[in-house]
Amino acid sequence: MSLNLSRDERTKMVARWFDLIVDGYPAETARFLREQSDPFANPVGAGLREELAPILDWIVDGGDGAAVESALDRIVRIRALQDMSPSQAVSFVLILKDVHEEIAADTTAGAKGKFDSRVDGALLIAFDVFSRCRQQVYDIRVKEVRNRSLKVMERLNSWREERAGGPSTT
Amino acid sequence: MSEKSPQELIQIDLNPPRKKWMDPSVDFESRRGTWSYPGGVKSIEYMGFANPREWSPTDEDWKLPENWQQIIHDGFKERLGKYRSLRVFMETCVRCGACADKCHFFIGSGDPKNMPVLRSELLRSIYRNDFTLAGKILGAFAGGRKLTLDVLKEWFYYFFQCTECRRCSVYCPYGIDTAEVTMMARELMMLVGVNINWICEPVANCHRTGNHLGIQPHTFKDNIEFLCEELEDDLGITVNPVINKKGAEVLFIIPSADYFADPGTYTFIGYLMLFQQIGLDYTMSAYASEGGNFGLFTSHDTIKKLNYKIYHEAKRLGVKWIIGGECGHMWRVMHQYMDTMNGPTDFLEVPRSPITGTVFENARSTKMVHICEFTADLIRNKKIKLDPSRNDKYRVTFHDSCNPSRALGLFEEPRYILKNVCNNFFEMPENTIREHTFCCAGGAGLGNDENMEMRLRGGLPRGNALKHVRDAHDVNLMSCICAIDRATLPPLAEYWAPGVEISGVHELVANALVMDGETERTKNLRGESLKAETEETTDV
């Protein structure tokens, strides 16, 4: 069963949501995230600007899980690296409940309950994405050591062994 | 259970908003992954640097000399007298903020202390306190602060979070170069033994054997012969590497990562194939076996010491001029320091390509030509035959490495080469290339694995632009002309733009290069089929 939120309410909610997320950063950073509109100069702000609306739409209307996952990925991938605890990294999803309470016209307990449980669904996806990103960071770190020079060294050592007709000593 | 409301929960504790930038304190323990390990005792002792000891940034006590504040104060004073630029940089900033949002570490981390203006302010506040009248009298009211242990810890954290990429300086109306401020802060920290191993060890190795990895001459030769044999086995192409040949016309200087780590090795083989094909009379040196110079991240004295071997070997081998390979910060040293530190030389000639006759006027003083200038000139004069279709499986973009672009102004040559050796070339957005290029976030000694979190954070702006061309044009290869980039960009791409590989420019040159007497090529330098796999199956 779908929730009822007008375009206007959604636009207001996205704007408020954006503000709350941005205000989680130190003041100087928040100003930059808000004011710099070039997506390549401000990829963090651009990610929020472009992805919050589709995430909200998914929460309200349901639909393609893969699409919302990729929207969440764009935001969470960044937060997974910034100086935050895991709960802070995904908490931006949760604050949407407050935003809804503040802005939605339909304040009945039924509407609120439905909305909140859909937010919980998005939160769980965000948490999966977060875990995946963290795992990737560890994997990259381990792999880098090997890729860098060990690969060449292993090839070189077996070449030396072959040349010397026995195991290399150097 | 946390009592926090969601709105409280989201507040990032970087630097709580109400707290002023002047209050220092860094919790190293909780920020693992964003700082580098300190310099090892062996390297520090070997170089005769100050205060060799075992220590960790997480320790309460950093085991500093008793009079460390005085040492830094005196060192600061000496440098203010010696380098006019430092005094100007300390005095001039009007805090206009033009540089504030230009640093990749700020953009990626959101930490205001990564704004270049605040990074410099970490040093400037001490300058005000110690060397200006207003600061001495008014202290914090005049923007001054005392050099406490917490301030020093903060220096360590943030000055080893600057890759000296100089992007910020492009935007400063006064030309203030925060990279130079970082260099000075690092020099001052060196005086009391506060440094990182990823710099100290390469410096010590380089001093001992001529390259960062500590490879000795016989291993250098072995490595290169091995790579050449691999080429012969894989592609049936024979090249004869020349090492320590007296009387060769050209000395060729390369970064060590090119002959020791993938994907640099492919670029290295690319250089050799090109030289073989045009019959260049060149030699490498088993002693000047490194173009990189981590002295640049240590101190001016160390830059000079490590750079000296290049002219020394040029003289010993009796060459006429020098070609330098695809190395990044090497070119900053060559262009901005070598001539005054160890040159000008009286035993070299103005570089003149023996193949085209072109005289490289721009290198009249240093006698050192960038390989991209050399190759672009060959192409322009039609002295090499190229088959760009051999790179058709690649959809290529070009990452301007910070130093060749901002320190050397080398924008067009690599692009000219790429457009001649590939059929599919796409630029990343304007404000992320040429002098506006975004750093790989692993330069200036920060490309170590313990610092991976910070590297990936700082890699966001480059990764974001790369992802854009990947999505818009199916770009699958980012080419660059820096050995550090070739090491640091693969993880960056894996996290931010998966599916994009990294290469040097001369790897692609060699793929396209038609060599005399060659048999039909079916594989590229990586030993992969020349065609994309999907094409291959439809072709058959």
Ligand code: SF4
């Ligand atoms: S030199 Fe580069 S890394 Fe350092 S502050 Fe400037 S932009 Fe940031």
Ligand code: SF4
């Ligand atoms: S752009 Fe220059 S003058 Fe302006 S804040 Fe930055 S360093 Fe200072």
